[in-house]
Amino acid sequence: xxxxxxxxxxxxxxxxxxxxxxxxxxxxxxxxxxxxxxxxxxxxxxxxxxxxxxxxxxxxxxxxxxxxxxxxxxxxxxxxxxxxxxxxxxxxxxxxxxxxxxxxxxxxxxxxxxxxxxxxxxxxxxxxxxxxxxxxxxxxxxxxxxxxxxxxxxxxxxxxxxxxxxxxxxxxxxxxxxxxxxxxxxxxxxxxxxxxxxxxxxxxxxxxxxxxxxxxxxxxxxxxxxxxxxxxxxxxxxxxxxxxxxxxxxxxxxxxxxxxxxxxxxxxxxxxxxxxxxxxxxxxxxxxxxxxxxxxxxxxxxxxxxxxxxxxxxxxxxx
Numbered sequence: 001x002x003x004x005x006x007x008x009x010x011x012x013x014x015x016x017x018x019x020x021x022x023x024x025x026x027x028x029x030x031x032x033x034x035x036x037x038x039x040x041x042x043x044x045x046x047x048x049x050x051x052x053x054x055x056x057x058x059x060x061x062x063x064x065x066x067x068x069x070x071x072x073x074x075x076x077x078x079x080x081x082x083x084x085x086x087x088x089x090x091x092x093x094x095x096x097x098x099x100x101x102x103x104x105x106x107x108x109x110x111x112x113x114x115x116x117x118x119x120x121x122x123x124x125x126x127x128x129x130x131x132x133x134x135x136x137x138x139x140x141x142x143x144x145x146x147x148x149x150x151x152x153x154x155x156x157x158x159x160x161x162x163x164x165x166x167x168x169x170x171x172x173x174x175x176x177x178x179x180x181x182x183x184x185x186x187x188x189x190x191x192x193x194x195x196x197x198x199x200x201x202x203x204x205x206x207x208x209x210x211x212x213x214x215x216x217x218x219x220x221x222x223x224x225x226x227x228x229x230x231x232x233x234x235x236x237x238x239x240x241x242x243x244x245x246x247x248x249x250x251x252x253x254x255x256x257x258x259x260x261x262x263x264x265x266x267x268x269x270x271x272x273x274x275x276x277x278x279x280x281x282x283x284x285x286x287x288x289x290x291x292x293x294x295x296x297x298x299x300x301x302x303x304x305x306x307x308x309x310x311x312x313x314x315x316x317x318x319x
Contacts, residue, residue: 008120010137016081018048019042021035021050021083022082023093024087024088030131031086032064034085035085036064037149039051039069040066041134041138041144041146044149051069053071079103084105084107105120106118106120109130110132111123111125111291112292113291128157128166128173129156129173151190157176167275209224220319224260227262238261245258254275255275255277256272258271267299268303270297280294284297284298
């Protein structure tokens with residue numbers, strides 16, 4: 001089954017010339033790494049390729065050479081084939097249905113909640129990162145993987161496995177990472193830029209967020225939050241909060257870590273992270289969101305305190 005889909009995707013990659021690659025809004029390392037890897041590979045393969053996103057890219061990723069080539073999505077780009085990466089549903093891409101309707105839409109993802117919205121859907125929930133799937137597509141179809149492409153793939157896998165710490169980390173992820181290192185990727189370079197090169201303002205925001213940590217159910221549920229006031233006081237934005245939710249999850253005894261971000265007045269973005277046994281995707285779905293078993297989220301209008309109370313009730317099974 002998978003070989004048939006890999007071959008079908010390869011047909012379009014090799015026989016069509018104009019491509020648009022789009023990740024989900026507010027892209028994380030997997031969305032950025034996988035979209036840039038496919039962009040780089042197709043560009044070097046001689047294809048006319050545009051990579052775009054509806055959101056501003058966090059400056060955390062500015063060390064990547066091709067991040068400057070991620071354009072603001074306009075929904076009028078010249079394309080025969082549109083490829084979405086790491087997007088569980090069509091709405092998260094912010095693509096326009098009228099723009100897409102006369103094009104081939106290839107959906108490459110690993111979210112179990114994916115709605116199979118493409119003309120071709122390569123959705124593998126067992127994959128540790130979408131970067132693993134892009135790697136398989138390129139290798140199966142003998143499309144060369146340059147050092148830059150390999151770096152972007154490694155970034156995707158590194159960030160979505162939490163530096164190979166999450167339960168989604170598989171033997172296959174390690175095998176692919178090993179192959180990418182053989183191609184010249186320097187793991188320290190990617191890790192340093194992602195995890196050890198934070199702005200002082202980001203660390204000050206982190207300190208304020210840590211001070212909000214509140215335990216529930218004997219430390220099984222840990223909730224922390226960030227307000228508009230905290231952003232203003234530290235001269236930061238939501239772009240500076242990458243990985244903060246994992247601080248909550250790292251508390252000893254914690255089974256679920258939660259970060260609530262007041263990204264604008266009366267609008268809260270909620271990130272959920274859990275350890276092996278707790279499925280947070282169901283909780284996220286009950287609030288209109290989605291994600292993976294151990295990493296999910298949603299957005300909701302309301303106050304931090306109001307949404308916190310709802311979450312405390314939703315996770316009452318931890319008591």
